[in-house]
Amino acid sequence: MTAPQQIQMKIDALALKRSFWRDMHNAITAPQTRDLMENYKKRIEATAADYVAKYDLGDPTDSISFAKNQEGRSLCSKILLELDSQECEKNIADLDSRIKVLENEKIKSAKAAKKVATGYDVDLK
Numbered sequence: 001m002t003a004p005q006q007i008q009m010k011i012d013a014l015a016l017k018r019s020f021w022r023d024m025h026n027a028i029t030a031p032q033t034r035d036l037m038e039n040y041k042k043r044i045e046a047t048a049a050d051y052v053a054k055y056d057l058g059d060p061t062d063s064i065s066f067a068k069n070q071e072g073r074s075l076c077s078k079i080l081l082e083l084d085s086q087e088c089e090k091n092i093a094d095l096d097s098r099i100k101v102l103e104n105e106k107i108k109s110a111k112a113a114k115k116v117a118t119g120y121d122v123d124l125k
Contacts, residue, residue, distance in 0.1 A: 048076035
């Protein structure tokens with residue numbers, strides 16, 4: 001596999017991630033789905049609060065339950081962060097800049113691979 005092909009595979013993977021974040025942003029901000037997403041956020045916030053309550057009321061010697069509650073709260077926090085429109089915009093902008101860098105790199109490597117001897121350069125070989 002050539003370098004431009006490898007770069008194109010990376011670009012395609014980043015473009016797929018960018019598509020996900022654009023779809024997520026649209027779902028969060030579109031009038032048709034905004035209420036649904038707000039209710040989804042409230043359910044996740046309630047679940048996180050439940051994990052905190054279980055953590056606070058748990059047996060101090062039960063380290064496994066403590067770890068499960070901490071992990072559950074952490075996952076809820078991560079999901080809530082992903083359901084924020086500003087976070088989606090930030091991720092989209094980051095992916096756009098990474099794709100742009102890779103596209104420039106792809107162009108440079110393609111130009112380097114396409115150097116063909118012409119004119120007087122043919123005689124030098």
